[in-house]
Amino acid sequence: MIQFTVNGEDARSEQPPDTPLLWVIRDELGYTGTKYGCGAAQCGACTVHVDGQPVRACVTPVSAARGRKVTTIEGLSATGDHPLQRAWIAEQVPQCGYCQSGQIMQAAALLAKNKRPTRAQIVQHMNGNLCRCGTYNRIVRAIERAAQEG
Amino acid sequence: MVERDEARLLDFNVSRRAFLGASAGLTFAITLGLGGAGGARKAHAAGGAHALNAYVSIEPNGTIRIQAPAPEMGQGVMTGLPLIVAEELDADWSRVVVEQSPIAPAYHHPIFKAQYVVASISTLGYFMPLRVAGAQARRVLIDAVAEKWGVPAAELATEPSTVVHAASGRKISYGEVAAFAKPPAHPPKIDPAKDLKPGDRFRLIGRPVERVDVVAKSTGRAAYGIDARVPGMAYATLVRAPVRGSGPMSANADAVRKLPGVVDVVMLGHGVAVVADTFAAALKARRQLKVEWKKGLPGDAIDTDRDLEKYLADGRDMKHTGVVFHSAGDAAGAIKGAARVMVGEYLSDHVYHAQMEPMNSTASVRPDGVDIWVGTQAPTRTTLDVAAALGIGADKVHVHQHFLGGGFGRRATVEASVDAALIAKAVGRPVKLVLSREDDLAAGTFRPMTTQRIEAGLDASGRIVGWRQRVVGELVGDFVYQPGYVEKSKNRDVIFMSGAMLPYYEKVANVQSEHVREPERTRVAAWRGIGSGYTKFAIESMIDEIAHAQKADPLAYRLSLTDHPRARRVLEKVAEMSGWGKQRASGTALGLAFAEYGLFAPKIGSLVAAVAEISVDRRSGRIRVHNYWAAADAGLVVNPAGFQAQMESAIVWGLSSALKEQVTMTNGVVQQSNFHEYNILRMSEVPAIHVEILRGPPPPTMVGELGVPSAAPAIANAFFALTGKRLRHVPFTPARVQAALKA
Ligand code: FES
Ligand code: FES
Numbered sequence: 002m003i004q005f006t007v008n009g010e011d012a013r014s015e016q017p018p019d020t021p022l023l024w025v026i027r028d029e030l031g032y033t034g035t036k037y038g039c040g041a042a043q044c045g046a047c048t049v050h051v052d053g054q055p056v057r058a059c060v061t062p063v064s065a066a067r068g069r070k071v072t073t074i075e076g077l078s079a080t081g082d083h084p085l086q087r088a089w090i091a092e093q094v095p096q097c098g099y100c101q102s103g104q105i106m107q108a109a110a111l112l113a114k115n116k117r118p119t120r121a122q123i124v125q126h127m128n129g130n131l132c133r134c135g136t137y138n139r140i141v142r143a144i145e146r147a148a149q150e151g
Numbered sequence: 152m153v154e155r156d157e158a159r160l161l162d163f164n165v166s167r168r169a170f171l172g173a174s175a176g177l178t179f180a181i182t183l184g185l186g187g188a189g190g191a192r193k194a195h196a197a198g199g200a201h202a203l204n205a206y207v208s209i210e211p212n213g214t215i216r217i218q219a220p221a222p223e224m225g226q227g228v229m230t231g232l233p234l235i236v237a238e239e240l241d242a243d244w245s246r247v248v249v250e251q252s253p254i255a256p257a258y259h260h261p262i263f264k265a266q267y268v269v270a271s272i273s274t275l276g277y278f279m280p281l282r283v284a285g286a287q288a289r290r291v292l293i294d295a296v297a298e299k300w301g302v303p304a305a306e307l308a309t310e311p312s313t314v315v316h317a318a319s320g321r322k323i324s325y326g327e328v329a330a331f332a333k334p335p336a337h338p339p340k341i342d343p344a345k346d347l348k349p350g351d352r353f354r355l356i357g358r359p360v361e362r363v364d365v366v367a368k369s370t371g372r373a374a375y376g377i378d379a380r381v382p383g384m385a386y387a388t389l390v391r392a393p394v395r396g397s398g399p400m401s402a403n404a405d406a407v408r409k410l411p412g413v414v415d416v417v418m419l420g421h422g423v424a425v426v427a428d429t430f431a432a433a434l435k436a437r438r439q440l441k442v443e444w445k446k447g448l449p450g451d452a453i454d455t456d457r458d459l460e461k462y463l464a465d466g467r468d469m470k471h472t473g474v475v476f477h478s479a480g481d482a483a484g485a486i487k488g489a490a491r492v493m494v495g496e497y498l499s500d501h502v503y504h505a506q507m508e509p510m511n512s513t514a515s516v517r518p519d520g521v522d523i524w525v526g527t528q529a530p531t532r533t534t535l536d537v538a539a540a541l542g543i544g545a546d547k548v549h550v551h552q553h554f555l556g557g558g559f560g561r562r563a564t565v566e567a568s569v570d571a572a573l574i575a576k577a578v579g580r581p582v583k584l585v586l587s588r589e590d591d592l593a594a595g596t597f598r599p600m601t602t603q604r605i606e607a608g609l610d611a612s613g614r615i616v617g618w619r620q621r622v623v624g625e626l627v628g629d630f631v632y633q634p635g636y637v638e639k640s641k642n643r644d645v646i647f648m649s650g651a652m653l654p655y656y657e658k659v660a661n662v663q664s665e666h667v668r669e670p671e672r673t674r675v676a677a678w679r680g681i682g683s684g685y686t687k688f689a690i691e692s693m694i695d696e697i698a699h700a701q702k703a704d705p706l707a708y709r710l711s712l713t714d715h716p717r718a719r720r721v722l723e724k725v726a727e728m729s730g731w732g733k734q735r736a737s738g739t740a741l742g743l744a745f746a747e748y749g750l751f752a753p754k755i756g757s758l759v760a761a762v763a764e765i766s767v768d769r770r771s772g773r774i775r776v777h778n779y780w781a782a783a784d785a786g787l788v789v790n791p792a793g794f795q796a797q798m799e800s801a802i803v804w805g806l807s808s809a810l811k812e813q814v815t816m817t818n819g820v821v822q823q824s825n826f827h828e829y830n831i832l833r834m835s836e837v838p839a840i841h842v843e844i845l846r847g848p849p850p851p852t853m854v855g856e857l858g859v860p861s862a863a864p865a866i867a868n869a870f871f872a873l874t875g876k877r878l879r880h881v882p883f884t885p886a887r888v889q890a891a892l893k894a
Pocket of ligand 1: 048
């Protein structure tokens with residue numbers, strides 16, 4: 002058994018220690034906001050925070066979360082109004098929406114360490130997150146807006 | 152199989168005006184039974200709410216529930232379609248709650264006679280029925296108030312969510328009416344000619360509206376097919392035969408069954424499923440699965456590089472006759488008599504949908520009925536095909552429609568749900584089937600590779616007198632629907648040949664396009680933009696070549712081909728937006744392209760003109776697109792904010808396919824496995840995108856794919872302007888760019 006917290010609540014997994022954290026979060030614990038896109042750290046759809054650091058949950062074994070704080074899109078803010086989420090709505094970013102939990106979690110890690118990123122820093126930080134609907138320019142605008150409106 | 156009569160589709164002969172006119176519009180006014188499935192369900196749940204028809208129910212607190220009949224895959228129909236109902240209902244949009252409708256005949260798309268989102272025609276098709284539904288619900292409210300107040304209905308009017316009697320100054324909210332109104336036994340008849348709002352009284356249609364699904368999609372709450380959870384379910388993953396029509400001969404099923412967590416290994420006709428207690432266990436066990444596939448299929452021999460050479464040869468060999476797709480005048484004769492003939496050849500590779508949510512479906516198969524939870528573009532077909540696969544009646548199958556993590560044509564076919572149902576039946580418990588990304592790609596359904604050859608005959612003054620376009624490649628329609636489908640559709644493979652005509656370059660009098668057919672060996676599909684993605688690449692590149700050969704400006708040359716006001720308007724607009732003809736920064740150049748889009752073009756179609764500004768790193772061969780301007784006309788605009796978003800999305804899609812996307816096969820097997828090999832456009836590669844929407848009269852025409860076809864030719868034409876070299880093979884990979892620069 003592996004214990005950790007998810008969004009501030011105690012959580013435990015009975016899965017083998019090499020099970021990707023993604024499937025523990027989604028299937029065992031029921032936080033389905035985190036998505037599966039590639040399973041190979043190639044798309045960013047599964048991005049969550051472990052102790053505040055963005056990780057690709059699809060290639061992170063659950064054992065790596067032992068004793069740590071995992072944050073998913075559901076826990077980014079209690080009421081869904083993190084500055085990034087407000088900005089995402091203001092800029093009407095999502096289309097199919099499937100990549101957006103990962104995009105927002107990736108962006109949140111950037112703003113946590115860099116309150117006013119430049120456009121180049123945003124692009125560099127976000128470039129591993131794919132969006133097949135092509136919402137990239139809106140994502141950039143939303144991050145800039147969140148940085149400004151905080 | 153859904154009955155979709157292609158002939159009827161193509162004879163969809165409604166003029167732009169007739170949509171709002173008296174008689175033609177009526178054919179779209181479906182009869183709305185009171186208390187239709189969605190409304191009735193809510194009426195029961197809400198206690199006291201009144202279902203006014205299949206689309207509308209109103210609660211005494213003023214909440215208006217509107218059913219969204221079409222699946223939402225990012226294209227915005229969950230917002231745009233209910234908005235149309237709300238307009239005629241005169242609803243206060245802030246009090247509207249949108250729900251995904253059940254899968255039921257009351258919600259069928261009037262052209263497809265099914266719930267089915269393809270070809271960007273949800274808004275076009277549903278426009279009149281939804282207006283009628285809204286008007287009908289409004290009439291029920293008015294009649295109820297007229298009776299209650301003892302005044303003639305004709306004296307009553309509405310304001311947003313309020314019935315007004317001007318003569319007495321009385322007002323009553325829709326919610327208050329809902330508290331006492333009884334739905335009439337016979338729904339009032341709506342005459343579209345008299346009973347709908349004139350366009351100048353629209354309050355909602357034509358104004359930017361925020362999408363109803365954005366909050367859920369920004370907080371992780373939106374439920375996709377992959378998020379379905381059913382008590383007691385097992386998880387499955389599937390490896391499908393790599394070659395079309397093949398299947399497993401044998402597999403190490405016994406060994407895999409012994410692996411931890413594995414419930415069973417299920418052999419299907421076309422693949423092998425691993426079922427386990429968790430998806431992680433299913434994926435892990437799948438890696439141990441070894442399958443021997445049946446040999447001897449036509450697809451075994453596919454080698455895409457070599458086959459493209461054969462396609463080229465077939466395109467050149469006029470004895471290899473094509474099936475005529477479009478013909479006006481005498482193209483062959485005009486070319487024969489021309490002063491000069493120019494020939495252009497263009498190639499495109501297979502491309503993969505790469506929808507971010509891998510294919511999945513969840514099924515529960517019980518003696519009393521079957522439930523399917525899935526995000527699909529084709530819920531009605533899901534019902535029918537699952538029923539057929541299980542040998543039960545379609546009324547036993549209930550499809551629960553979820554959001555789609557991208558559709559783009561991949562989710563227009565329903566094999567994931569059929570597979571899930573078969574696997575669930577085999578293991579005797581509910582099953583969630585999810586393909587791994589690798590299996591999703593290996594078993595992808597692709598926009599097929601093509602070669603094209605265009606011959607243009609010019610007269611002495613350089614005018615085009617004859618035009619012949621031969622498009623070489625596999626049939627698509629038969630694989631998407633059923634064998635023989637294209638033959639029955641006047642032998643026109645619309646998905647493959649879309650765009651192979653010059654309806655807006657009407658001064659080219661003699662035009663013919665042909666489909667030179669290659670053996671059907673590949674799993675193929677409609678792919679956002681369908682054939683127009685490559686046919687317009689060829690056409691617009693060729694027009695550019697001809698313009699340069701005349702030393703004509705590419706914009707002026709295009710304008711010389713058309714007097715059509717809509718075409719001239721988008722061309723002139725994009726020229727103005729992009730500063731066409733002005734000096735550019737050194738190292739960059741502009742390229743122009745034009746396209747109409749739509750299955751019914753030119754009778755009903757949308758138009759786009761686009762300009763790309765690019766630079767090239769000659770060492771690496773990388774093209775960078777700096778700016779992309781597009782002027783778009785899709786007739787009446789329902790939600791300009793949604794239109795804008797879809798244009799941006801489709802432009803990125805078009806740029807991605809033009810610059811990067813490529814599926815290759817050797818011995819019939821796809822050579823790419825995941826996103827490190829199947830590359831799509833990233834944030835760092837996206838240009839500044841500038842879109843202007845040019846409004847037009849009804850009907851609202853195709854939006855979701857409109858941005859795609861102009862992208863590749865705009866880049867190729869800019870590349871020529873910059874380097875004097877032609878890019879003829881999509882995608883324009885660095886290696887191809889370098890080769891073109893050396894040529
Ligand atoms: S699913 Fe983890 S990076 Fe793609
Ligand atoms: S919004 Fe669809 S993949 Fe990003």
